[in-house]
Amino acid sequence: MPQSEPDRAPGAATGLQCLHEDSHLLVLAKPPGLLCVPGRGPDKEDCLSRRAQAQWADALVVHRLDQATSGLVLMARNTEAQRRLGRAFELRQVHKRYLAVVAGALAQAPDGAWSTIDLPIAADWERRPLRTIDPHRGKPSQTRWRSLGYDAATDSSRVELEPLTGRTHQLRVHLAALGHPILGDALYADRCVQARALRLLLHAQWLAFEHPGTGQWVEFTLPTTF
Template sequence: MADPDSRVAAQSGGIDCLHADDDLLVLAKPSGLLCVPGRGPDKQDCLSRRAQQQWPEALVVHRLDQATSGLVLMARNPEAQRRMGRAFELRQVHKRYEAIVAGHMAAPTHGDWAEINLPIAADWERRPLRVIDPVLGKPSLTRWRALAHDESAHTTRIELEPVTGRTHQLRVHLAAVGHAILGDALYADAVTHAQHPRLLLHAAWLAFEHPATGQRIEISLPAPF
């Protein structure tokens, strides 16, 4: 097996591969690219198909929103896919994101982690949107901390750690507390949406135990904004 700590300076269909071994791939997804094919001929180009051009056996383990950039893990055999899928379910894969949000967002104690604990449910009349719903929503927890404030732009760069993994969780939670992500076409108001041409949300860090060796793997990718 290849050294699981190695970084692979390779590209497949315009996709950067940060890590490759006999069981796993860690790829850098650009904003605007789907993780898997969508409906219709115009939605067939995606991360998984580009990866399969170089690694035909590559299998999907998890996904990012189309508008989100950053680290995506894929498996190279069904057993690795099964084990890593289970690790995600058990919250044994740790993820951190970076985002730039509207307004001055500050934790009660500067530099410390704070929490957003709001239940999320499907907004059935506006699918695929999600909504905060204290009755029907599933428990949803996001940890966050402020990294920097831009007083002139009235924005905050934050680090995020989703404890649960609900659809659109980070976007819904931040909008719900009044600090929507810049460029968010789904949950931000018109002014915040217009502040950037892309969603300023990036999957910056992954940590997990390798499914074959048990070795801890940590991979980071700086935000491109």
């Protein structure tokens, strides 16, 4: 049941773009700047999950994206589907790929081969909610990446990312640790790199997993706008 073209009709009343809807799950397109779940305070009540539940009362949270990140988000339609999808995320059986634009020239491996960042990530308690690379306290964190090309005019590289673990801010922290922060990153880039984009240029563009109801392998793609 692969689906790559968005269906814009479902969810239109709540400003959501729905790529797929069935009795077990929803595949939604989260815009940048929207929380996945409510935050603290009345100004953080609006979020993807509440907009989804206004259209599909049975929608249940499975996973999250950072507020600044855009892209594909799954929601379950019943507790059994939520349990199965949650377990699949825990066991790394949900495959995810992101696209980012980073500062500087990332060396491109021969034949487009993937490289791996293997740097442990820990909470930076003195600067919460930031994370930091910490070889002593950090949890194992791995990200596969490959460069899609360098643009000399903007001194930036497009990079495809595949997180093998799911640490908070993992992709942002790992790329900053390489010396190539994501453009528009208000947390891990300096002011110059932040100012080079109006938003964080990080997008969850592809998801692949076993459907919790049918057992069929499914893939969903959402092209980026940057």
